Amino acid sequence: MHASQVITGGSHSTGSPGTECGNCEAPLHDGFTLCHQCTTPLEEDLRAVAGVWEDIMVSGSRLDVGAPSVGGSGGHAGSREPANLDALDKAQTLRVILGGWKSQLPTVGPFGEPPVIAKWLLTQIPFIRKMEWAATLKEELREALNDCRYATDRSAERVSLGECWNEIGGLPCGGTMMSIVGGKIAKCRLCGATDGSRERQRWLISEAWHVQAFLPDIARWLTTSGHARIDIKKARNWVNAGKLEPDACDVDTRRELYTPAAVIAAYRETPTGRREQLANAA
Ligand SMILES: [Zn+2]
Ligand SMILES: [Zn+2]
The missing domain is CATH 1.10.10 (Arc Repressor Mutant, subunit A)
Structure with a gap:
């Protein structure tokens, strides 16, 4: 075991008090609230808004998707969820988040749909990085984007949560349980069995x-x-x-x-x- 060198904190008695990154707690200075490493994913997410928005608008307008009568009865219960309403709901969340944080900046931003706001927010990154809420924006945006992706089921960022424990005919399924980042449900790619993401994480951590x-x-x-x-x-x-x-x-x-x-x-x-x-x- 290494000696615990004292590199935490440090009592600099001059200048403004040090801050820490609201996301990863790395020590920062000059009033920054989001470190460089944590800013990069925020920028990536802001850039992704336009594409995700386009997808979700397409999904939201497909009013037939999710109608319970699609494909007739019998066979597999295809577990088609009402994607249209869900998609519009998730789109609204994304709109509210971006618009809300936009209005918290000292400069008056443009009015418009999320892609417009996101593009403008990218130009404001140097200011955003000093806002108390920078880490919250990062977190909320990621979650809203993932929810939108999940609702459109395209290019969602997923995590593997280990092997499926389901047994089929006495044999283990062996499929991989996947969950969307931050999602509550893990689902087996092979047999479709579901489990709580939290329980799966708990098990993975014990491993x-x-x-x-x-x-x-x-x-x-x-x-x-x-x-x-x-x-x-x-x-x-x-x-x-x-x-x-x-x-x-x-x-x-x-x-x-x-x-x-x-x-x-x-x-x-x-x-x-x-x-x-x-x-x-x-
Ligand atoms: Zn950080
Ligand atoms: Zn399975």
């Missing part, structure tokens, strides 16, 4: 118990998968108190790396963690 990662990421994984609600600020306190030690230090970023196993172990030493363990054992 990846000793993978090294940054503390905020581990806290998020453990929390979203329902293993334990890890408050990142508390986790940092455990580090400061010597109750949680880094596993290594990332060479590129000079940030410390931890494992989910170590974080969970530290959590279980807290009063809340102990209580929860007792509750689970009961």
Whole structure:
């Protein structure tokens, strides 16, 4: 185990107080609230808006899609969802998000549909990066875009959530469970079985118990998968108190790396963690 070099924080007593990236918590200066690395995906998403918007408008106008009578009865229940209304609903969310954040900028932006707004927001990136809400915009936009993609079912960004556990005729299906990024449902590509994304993530993390990662990421994984609600600020306190030690230090970023196993172990030493363990054992 490497010594925990003190590279966190640092008490610079001059100039404006340091900030941290609202997304990844990397230390920042000059009033930035979104680091360079986290800005790139935001820019990519803003560029993707025009294409996604076009797709969703096409889907939304296909009023026949999702009509329950399509294809007659019998056979597989083709699980056709009412894509049209869903698509329009998701489109509206995207419109509201982009329009809402646009109006929060000091400069008056153009009026129009999401592609127009997104294009303009791209020109405002230097200002957006200093807004308190930059990380929220990034997150909301990604989610809205994925929802739109899911509704149009085209080029959605998906994640693999491991092997399907379904049995068909006594044999394991062996297909891959996929979920849209941030989605609630994982679905097997092969047999169509569904499972909660959260449960799948939970299982995957228990399989990846000793993978090294940054503390905020581990806290998020453990929390979203329902293993334990890890408050990142508390986790940092455990580090400061010597109750949680880094596993290594990332060479590129000079940030410390931890494992989910170590974080969970530290959590279980807290009063809340102990209580929860007792509750689970009961
Ligand atoms: Zn960042
Ligand atoms: Zn399957």
